[in-house]
Amino acid sequence: MIKRIITFAIASLFCVLAYAQHSTSSPYSTIGIGEIDSRIYGLNSGMANAGIGTYLPGFLNNTNPAAIAVDSSYFIFDVSLSGTLSRYSTAGMKEYANNENVKKVAFGVRIFSKLTVSAGILPYSNVQYKIQSDSYVEGGNNERYTTYHEGSGGLSKTYLSASYKLLPYLYAGVNASYLFGRINRSETLSNQTVQTASEVDKILFDFGLIYNKKLNVNTSVSAGLVFGYQSRIKMRNYRTLSSLGTTETETSTFTSIPGNIGAGFSIQNHSGHSYKMLAVDYKFHNWANIKSPDNRMKYSDNHRVNAGVQYIPNYRTSRKYFQRVQYQLGAYFEKSNQVVNGKRISEMGATAGMVFPLKNNYTQIFFSADLGRRGGASLINENYIRINLGVSVNQLWFIKWAYQ
């Protein structure tokens, strides 16, 4: 057992180290705190991350703190990785970017019969770009020059969620997140570079409810609600001009994270040994209430719908492995908060995934693909394919410890 813990610790450490290298390469990440990542990189990634109204034991559901479900005496450990290949296009130009990363490390445990907790780390926003822009020399005779822009970093969210069983079918949850990170941007013209770094650390809370109802022996429904309030975030900004050596000036600016509300619904059905589920989420972020830090981009309210289905042909069979595999399909649509040149950026895509149970049926490896498109008419359009890979380890810890 000790061996296992050590191996486990090494693996976790490795994952955390790998986590340090955030990356997306996206023009969308040039402004503000970068591009907000609403995915949870969990078992439901093949269902377009729909999960506000989903209560499934063994699923560390980050979409709703009330919906963390861990069987008693079990310990869940989730790690997932993601890789994206994007094609950006705009009038007459196409460019490709790829990025790969560890996206999530999380664990969950039931403390006592009514209280389940989960903790982990997830991306909140990403900044990663290398862009060159050409301009005419002011006052010059049609001469051009190039400035080089680079951005890296982003915000991460470590969280601690607790779900409490209020009533036999009603769970309430609270999620405390610690938002932190550093966003580095630089602008280079010839051999002069201006570097700015913005640091954020902020504790946020959001809340959730989930209600489960068994309709009959085979069918149950769940409905969930999540809520987060708007918070002001102080950014500590450091500016360095390369030609002045290490001279650094520090300023503080404020940005905000919008208030948000989400609702979800799911229905599950067991018939024989097969299993079906449908989940739908809607989430609203009140971005319109927040002033954009940059006048080239305006904020508008963000609406997102995620919907997914899953199917297990036969979860009891031991002979036909692929009958035990969980098949997922999903789709999503978002009217994003980013408005450029008066045009709203929207995003849509479809997902497909499979969850492979290992021998004991409790450890699962999940794999999903997400094919999507973001942009808008006469804007920068991104077509992407995202591959998610993860493992969710579900172990009987405490009982074994007790035996040893």
Add this chain to the structure above:
Amino acid sequence: MKKSISVISFLSVCIFIFSCSSEAYFKIGAGWVDTNMKLVYIDSCKARLSTVRVDSIPTYSQGTILVGKYEDVNTVTGEKLTGRINASSYLEISIPSVPSNMGNNNVFDSLFIEMRFNGFYMGDTLNSDMHLKIHQLAERIALDVAVGTEVYYNTTSFEYDPNPLAEAVFPMRPSNTESGKLIDGGIGVEPVRIKLPDYLGEEMLRKMEEKEEEFESSDKFLDYFKGLVFTAGDDVGTVIGFRADSTFKINLHYHVQEEFKTEKLITFSINSRNQFNSIISDRSATDLLPDLFVDNEIPSSLTGNKSFISAGDGLYTKIEFPDLHDILLMSTYGIVESAILEIRPVYGTYQEYTPIPRSLTISASNASGEAESVLNDVQGQSQTGNLVIDPQFWSNTLYTFDVTAFVQNQMSAPADQKLYLTLRMASSEMQNSTRRLVIGDSNHFIETGNMTYYNRVKLRLYFNMYNEKN
């Protein structure tokens, strides 16, 4: 469990391998990035020019004999420029080797100076002849200092017999100087030959024959024959250069009449260490009146919006940029990316007969505004101005210098501290010519007929500006 760990490890390794994303910069998104820096071109920065005079310039041992008179005038406007230049040259002649078996039956034939043009000229060489006077020195070329440390300047002079030993008028063909063609009587123009009086040759031959002490030691020889001074006749036209090296000879021709006539030759050569040129400029009719100089400087506004650089008599131009600091006010923070100084010769001051210098040297005062050092370009290379001649429109003839480092220094110095640049004749022409250059300042122009020529100094700045957005 073990399986899952191996899966995690495998995936992590995959990720590390994949993480080597492309390093290229996107062009897409150029409109979305926040640009606080820009490059601005500025050429309106005023340059303040002044002409500086130096006391004297060492002109000895340059291998060049300069002689002639030239009036520096703008051929278009008639304006007098650097004055009337009078160049004359002092030469010390070495003791010849006298044949030891010299008998008493020698018959003098002739004594000639033979010398060659070195290519330098200033003035019309085609339509006029050189009137050269050769005088004998009345005192030796020597100073009251240790031998070998003497320095002879353009202002140095020694007494000489005002009545010339010889005079010659001959056409000037300075461009036929290629040594391979001229030496050893090859193809090309004959060297200039000037006859010296027979009595001098006969006297020398007799002293040699009789083994008199004048031809025993160098010192005694120089006491006897102190040297020559070349001066120009009264005509003001051209300054011309001859080679003061082994091609300069004084040939004493004689013959021995025995059974047959045997022609003989004794050659005197020049002692180039003690040869120098006197270059005197009479500026009384010009803007560069000595009284107008303050601390040896005169601003271009007092000299017709132009400044001067000259070799031989030592004028150079000093350039300041009093308004450079104002450019800094244009931005939160800015730095000069590149600064190019353009220097334009004034129209009418150069032509085929009066070429401008091929190269100039530029120096800059240091940050404390005192010592000067040569200003290299951004690559650390020395610069000579990359002269480009525009023979058609004249307006585009220019020298260009990379003065980025200087401008950066000036901008980082306190606003009240004025650094300066100096432009001088390159050392290759400074001490052995009378070359000169007339450059226009920020207000300069010349109107002739319906044409206006602006040959103005210009500082081309590329300023990298960073403006903080609020």
